[in-house]
Amino acid sequence: MAWSPVVPGVAQQVWTDILRPIARDLRRNAPALTQQAVDRMQAEMGALFPDAQAVEESRGSILSHVVQLAETMENASDPRRFVLPEPGLSLIRSRVRRRVPLSEIMRLYRMAQERVWQWMFAGITTAARNATELADALELATGWLFAYTDGAMIRAERAYEIEQEGWMRSAAAAQAAAIADILAERERDVARASTRLRYEVNRHHAALVVWVETVPDCGDPQGLLSEAFAGLARRLGAESTFTHHLSALILAGWASTRDPFGPETVEELGRVENLPPGVRVAFGEPGHGLSGFRRGHIDAEHARRVAVLVGARAEPVTRYRDVAVAALCTVDPAQARAFVTRVLGPLAAPEENTFRLAMTLAVYLEENRSRRRAADRLTVHPNTVSYRVQQAESILGRGVDTGLLDLQVALAILPSLSGLTALPVADL
Missing domain, CATH: 1.10.490 (Globin-like)
Structure with a gap:
């Protein structure tokens, strides 16, 4: 016994x-x-x-x-x-x-x-x-x-x-393969894509990328990112969500609803301030179906790339619409860096005071040279806007009446310049 x-x-x-x-x-x-x-x-x-x-x-x-x-x-x-x-x-x-x-x-x-x-x-x-x-x-x-x-x-x-x-x-591998096929437009069948992802694709999507630069003190970056994404999805009023860890420090997520996302909801998301320490967010424009799922994620990844280039000066949340020009123009880093340096000259200097003058000039031009609207966006007095614009023109060595398109594009790229400069030669 x-x-x-x-x-x-x-x-x-x-x-x-x-x-x-x-x-x-x-x-x-x-x-x-x-x-x-x-x-x-x-x-x-x-x-x-x-x-x-x-x-x-x-x-x-x-x-x-x-x-x-x-x-x-x-x-x-x-x-x-x-x-x-x-x-x-x-x-x-x-x-x-x-x-x-x-x-x-x-x-x-x-x-x-x-x-x-x-x-x-x-x-x-x-x-x-x-x-x-x-x-x-x-x-x-x-x-x-x-x-x-x-x-x-x-x-x-x-x-x-x-x-x-x-x-x-195995599920993560299968989902990664499905996502890759959708992004590469190899997968064109909505029903099959939904089955592969275990997520209904025939809806309106808001695509986000949430990331941290370093492992947080809690030691659980994936849990932190998932929690941050869940909070953002609630703000969007999401009816369903789908997430996929691109790496230990990067999470891609989609929030979906049956009806289109209202513009005010998306605008509010861009103003989120109470994110966990160290967490950053990029998001693309909402869209519908397979194309919305795909395009929104690609946009969000480009927005994240620009945010990483901008570095410490970037806001916690980066919306693709706000950095679309910079995203487009920094695909070739060497060309972008040379263009900004040529157009802006000394105004492209990295010092904080010079950068503030350049950004004031950028907002002033975006607001069709309205001192009042520029002042409202920058939360300063209109006279301050006038002074900074004059200072920027002085550094440029010319007024803003000529070469306006080049000037606006260069100013849009400028926040990314430090990141472009820091890239290894192999990336250039």
């Missing part, structure tokens, strides 16, 4: 007279007990049984465990040493794919244990001939059942973690 508590003579007698017959009865009654357990689980945890397949998987798993427990007790084997039955592993694999939390699977084990114990307790109290025999039998049966259930739950937890890790890797 491998189960040490059965070795003493009294325990062996209790096992022979009471527990071994009960184990045989348990094996014979396993189907009925399993059905009772499943019925209760369905009544109390209906969400875990969305279809007949889920019910049958649970029934097969519980039955295999009950039979294994009965055989362990009948043979007086060590209930801590066994291999998880295949139906139990099958249930775990299925529940991982259905995204059922591990805690819910553990609850299934506890509920099944409770039903089996109730049945065993009734059988023991009927079979015991006196109080001493009853106490010994209950002690042995309790140890057997709890040792087996504890071992089963430990094995199930390990199997769940292994299966989940493998499934997440």
Whole structure:
């Protein structure tokens, strides 16, 4: 007898007279007990049984465990040493794919244990001939059942973690392939794309990229990025979301709704200020369907590229619409750098005072040379705008009446100049 508590003579007698017959009865009654357990689980945890397949998987798993427990007790084997039955592993694999939390699977084990114990307790109290025999039998049966259930739950937890890790890797790889096909326009079928992504594509999308430059103090950048994206999606009023980690420090996300995003909602997103420390966001223009999914992400990636070039001067949130010219003109970094230097000359100097003059000039020109509107955007006095514009013209060595297009483009690129200058020669 491998189960040490059965070795003493009294325990062996209790096992022979009471527990071994009960184990045989348990094996014979396993189907009925399993059905009772499943019925209760369905009544109390209906969400875990969305279809007949889920019910049958649970029934097969519980039955295999009950039979294994009965055989362990009948043979007086060590209930801590066994291999998880295949139906139990099958249930775990299925529940991982259905995204059922591990805690819910553990609850299934506890509920099944409770039903089996109730049945065993009734059988023991009927079979015991006196109080001493009853106490010994209950002690042995309790140890057997709890040792087996504890071992089963430990094995199930390990199997769940292994299966989940493998499934997440394969799911992430499949999603990455689907995203790549959509971005490259190899995938043109909306229904198939939705199936591959497990996300409804035939909707209105707002694409975002959320990132951090370094690992945060909490040590969990992916959790931080997911939390930040969830908050932004709520601001957008998203009805569904989809995320994909581009790297450990970069998260791509899509928020979708049935109806188009209102312009005021998108404008509000551009003014978000309460992001977690170190988190930065770029987002593209909202769009519909496959083209909106694709174009929005490409725009967001270009906005992120510009934000990275701008560096510390960039706002926490960068909207593609606001940096579209810079995004277009910095695809060739060497050309962009040479163009800005040629057009702006000394006004392209990196000093903060000179940069402020250049940015004031940029806003002034964007507002069609209106001092008042430029002052409102910059939150300064109109006279300050006039003074800065005059200073900028002085540094340029000319007025802004000639070469206006080149000047505006160069000013749009200017915030990125430090990043362009810092790029390695290979990137230029």
